[in-house]
Amino acid sequence: MIAKYQPQEFEGKWREKWKEEGLYGTPLRSLNQRATLGAGKKKFYTLVELPYTSGDLHVGHWFSFTIPDILSRFKRMNGFNVFYPIGYDAFGLPAENAAIKHKIHPKDWTLKNVENMTKQFQTMGTMLNNWDDVVITCLPEYYRWNQWIFLKFWEKGLAYRGKALSNWCPSCQTVLANENIENGKCWRCGNPVIQKQVEQWFLKITDYADRLLWNNHSNGVDWPVSVRVGQNNWIGKKEGVLIKHKVRDLDLVFESFSAFPAWLWADTFIVIAPEHPLVERLVQGTKYEKESEIFVKRMKGKTQEERLKEIDTKEGVFTGRYAKDPFAYAQGKPADMPIWISNFALMDFGSGIIRCSAHDPRDYAFAQKYKIELKEVVERSDKKTPVNAHDNKGILKNSGLFTGKKIEESLAEIVGWIVKQKIGKKHFNYHLRDWSVSRQRYWGTPVPMINCSNCGTVPVPEKDLPVGLPYEVDFTPKGKPFGSAQGKPPLASNEKWLNVKCPKCGKNAKRDAETLDTFFDSAWYWFRYVSPHYDKAPFDKKMVKDLTPVDVYFGGSEHTLGHTMYARFFTKFFHDLGLVDYEEFALKRIQHGVVLGPDGNRMSKSKGNVINPDEVVKEYGTDTVRMYLCFMMPYEATGPWSDKTIAGVHRFLNRVWKIYQNFQFSILNFQSNPNSQNPNDKSNPKSKIQNQDKTLVAKLNKTIQKVTSDIEKIKMNTAIAAMMEMINDWETVVNSQFLISKFQSNPKSQIQNKKNNETMKQLNNSLSVENAKKFLQILAPFAPHMTEEIWRNVFGEKESIHLSSWPKAMETVAETITIPVQVNGKVRDLLIVNSELLIDEKKVTDLALKSEKVKKYLAKKKYRAIYVQGKILNLVVQ
């Protein structure tokens, strides 16, 4: 009789139908024709981090795209012109690995994956709406603009070629990205990685450091604390002073940074990093030269793994040189500080040279080990040792003019004095380094530069873009792999591509054979999304003005320090180029957690705990999987997949299905009986309301309200819980009547017969058709297929439920309200109060006093009443 809930039978059908009806066609084309936006609709841009073309869709993709999809559908039903696009991050090393492994070209591998993933994406039932205009970063129409942007950076002096310490595998003779190092070892050959100076391209992100910092107002946008704090720490802006030192007996000056100016009188020695370029000059000609050279060589040869292990071992050698201590000289008591080389001075922090004192635990340990003289300048009343005086508290001694003063009160004065004495200057030190953007690999955007022996580095003229990535390239690692002095980057293996005429002088020149980091590709893709084929600029400015900034940007927390910061950097750069008029590209950022395997571990093929979405969809249907991913945990949380819980969600959809199938029969029943009050008959609106269960109607409206605000807050789990409550209540209303009839009825066979008739009758006493539709509508973003099936088949609607308007919660005033009554803070009774009495404290209290339970605890003692209107009544007995 009642059709079973078999989603597999209709989900595919609806997806076809939606495609046919153009339900999720890209708004871009209509926007171009000024059709949609012209209608005065507000836009809503939902963005999810673009997926990498790994080959197969996993549960993680479902998780990260489903929740934004629900928000997008919700916004659309609320009258927004929603742009919810997708693209593919298609360049990168995994393609090269797979290519080598499977003996297939990276391009072919990638494009095959795009095709496969697109098919899989479409089974998710999302409203992703740019399938005809998908951005794929490895296509020339995209990377052409990477090159254009690179040239702009070059033009503005923000791109430069330089040397930097990088991860280097001595065996493969190549630079490695951080993600290609496993426990300090090379991913390809398993040998330990060392740090090495390698020449490469950089972007001066440090010029934007201050603007990338998050202020107290979160830069006017809504981003998570974890991102804001994480990025600020990474930028690591620290205020301090830069002290100038002269080296005795040498014409040499260096500076050293200090964030604790109050200790500067305590410093007795200097430590320089082994990699520091000045080391060679310092030791030259001293009797410690040989020893130093051996030490430096040993330190430089350390692998990253070893360095991490030896973090507590401070070792060093004396250079034989002394620096003049400007503080001592200023006091008229000249003193010099020995200069040591040590592994605890870091080349990439400050100037790589430190003034050291007794007040820093590392300095202290080092001085003890090598018997270097120390001096203290901080006196403390507490028992903390001066070694741990990092909190800038205490009274100064041995500090010239400042002796006897409290540190926290004299810091500004001290800095002023240092500047005035020309000992040093105020300085902000940053942790952030310039961004290394070039890679000695094949599968990426070619750097649009030409090296001419005549003119030096020459940019490729804009009109010659794109510099195509040649297909015929030897990208397999051979005897002389990438990036080495002898070996060459793979692009250099294609001589025909490599050799060009210099655009400046016309003589023979060579192309830059490096490619751009894939993070470059993803630093601006959402701009390209709005005009994917635009060929006059990276994007159509008008379209960007109409559709951006992004309203919500969904993604993973692993991109806190990399991608999202680069993306903000590019936005600011675009702002400076006059391409956009804001500096933050996303108004809100939401970071999702991770769906773990059923065993609580990260899903991985080797662990055999991978959930294949295709299989789960086969068993339960798309709607169930979507609902489950929402319901299993909050979006930000990380937790295991549960086969049991998904069955529970499926049960819920099944119950919804049954209720509406019963509805179908009751509608049919009324239609065949014109004398009955047909709830579907719009000419008789009264009948609808009369027959409804008032409590259920109130519940429905509460549910609408709750679901509306929960979706807005991306709390899909509680939105679903609210809908489950609604269905529980609805079923109870239906079943209670049915149970009565069951009691009255006689034999078994008759119950079976009566069941549907009685249920039908009761359904018409529960909710009107109009209200039943409202519930279906709020469920629609979550379970788009099932709701559409019911919408069109049970209610006979012609147009998709997804084009209908989000229902408004009606204000329903409950007749009675339950007020808990406390005696001395403990709930003793619940009062059912007429809602019009609620404002009257005396009447409520009088009512409470009638309760036997309350009387028992009051025990005729004096009491004081505290009444919070409509919420609670507390009677306090002394």
Add this chain to the structure above:
RNA sequence: GUCGGGGUGGCGAAAUUGGCAGACGCGCUGGCUUGAGGUGCCAGUUCCCUUUAAAAAGGAUUGGAGGUUCAAAUCCUCUCCCCGACACCA
């Protein structure tokens, strides 16, 4: 070590201008349905103790200890533990 986020039943979790702790789901227990298994349906389910034949009533409870308040998961102080990021940061 520094910074950030947390700690609530057997489990995933709800609840924040301070106002009935544990919504919703899983699991479990009992029952109905079924030849059996599953599905489905109905009832119960924070814990412990006390009184009771039972129904029920009382007590405790949001990592721990204090505090503010008529009232605290929520605010304050101290403390323990877990997770994440960065990490020899001068």
